[in-house]
Amino acid sequence: MHKSKEDVAKLFAEKLGTDPRLTPEQLTLVARRTLREKYMQAEVGITGANFVIADVGAIAVTENEGNGRLSCAWPKTHIVVTGIEKLIPSLTDLALFWPLLATYGTGQRITVYNTIVTGPRQPGETDGPEEMYVILLDNGRTNILANEKTRESLYCIRCGACLNACPVYKNIGGHTYATPYSGPIGSVITPHLKNMDEWKHLSYASSLCGNCTEVCAVKINLHELLLENRHESVEEGDSPFTERMAWKVWKQAMLHRSYMNMGSSTMKNWVVNKFLIDWKKHRGDIEFPKKSFNQIWKEKYGSR
Ligand code: SF4
Structure with missing residues (x-):
């Protein structure tokens, strides 16, 4: 699926000695002739x-x-x-x-x-x-059955509609998932079929747009199950220490305006960009605005 007809013609020329300019119809006939032989001998x-x-x-x-x-x-x-x-x-x-x-x-x-x-x-x-x-x-399927929330993922009939609708899958392709089941349903079931710690990243590779749920043939709540996987992985303690600490600090800051207002934007930029190493692996620097929302509000409306 991810090879052009020119790629296929080149591959056939290399492996089977055919003309690299063959048309798709001719390539199909070559494949048929070559494979028939193998089926008959198997x-x-x-x-x-x-x-x-x-x-x-x-x-x-x-x-x-x-x-x-x-x-x-x-x-x-x-x-x-x-x-x-x-x-x-x-x-x-x-x-x-x-x-x-x-x-x-x-x-x-x-x-x-x-x-x-x-x-x-x-x-x-x-x-x-x-x-x-x-x-x-079985290969982990009874684990999914035992889990009341993710059980519905076993309804899947492997039609592939959620893969074709997924903006992530459409951009990165099936091989990137490195697992037999790719796309949204693969991201839902793989952490349960293999192990959560090693495969939880698949559940994070989603924009949670919900396209998958909308097109699913058997109405599996795929995007909610991706969230459920994230929840389970955190509950199981699979997240790294630095991430847990970062969320704790974030929570405290969100609950206390005085913490949010502490320090200049230059200082906040320095702290965040220095310590969010994992976050920054695939992202640029975070830049805080010069004035906080709270300061702008006070300047505009006083202390209301
Ligand atoms: S659309 Fe639904 S049934 Fe089809 S492969 Fe995806 S999860 Fe399975």
Whole structure:
């Protein structure tokens, strides 16, 4: 997604020896020819599952390319790796979830390939793998389930609408998150799936504009959950000592006008710019105005 067609043509030329001036259609044909061969030779095909259907014991895979279908049909063994939150009660629920996923993901009414797999090849059938395994991943998901506030993030159907609407994601791209789940939903769940201390920064990388919440297919309160993560990380004591002290000082200053009025703007500039080292890593100097709001008010209206 983040490579231009020229980038792809160059990469193909380097790796596959093709002409670097190929058109997108020609590149697609090269990819198809090269990959088909690999699918046919593979012993094992690994896919995810968009949904796991409880009543019929099946998995549902949704895609626009057909590679998922090739992975589950051609190799001898099909392995499915999927999160436990993908479970839906019944086959009839797909009537809601398939169009929801397609519309919010890519604006299609229905995705190009929708496959339901109920198991390996049965006697008398000509296609399909000899064996099929479904691996249900927890990987921290039950932590999210146990947390009453963040539980709703498990409703996510991974449509990607919140990513496309997010001004941060649109500027920095998915790789920058350095985690499988990027964008707003990734920032909400990653600190719980991995650990808060190491991944809390993702919840801070947000303007809290609320675009994500507005577009979410299943109405998850994403921007509020980002705030909740920040709250939890502070409660758990994950913030550095200097930050905690800075907020304490700030609180006292906000509660006492006399503290706010203390010292000249030159002195305040010096203190703040000297000690807010982390804050200043990616920002310019803070400059206090010559006169405080309180002084301006007094000059204009007296001591009212
Ligand atoms: S959080 Fe909502 S919008 Fe984002 S991927 Fe999940 S379902 Fe789609």
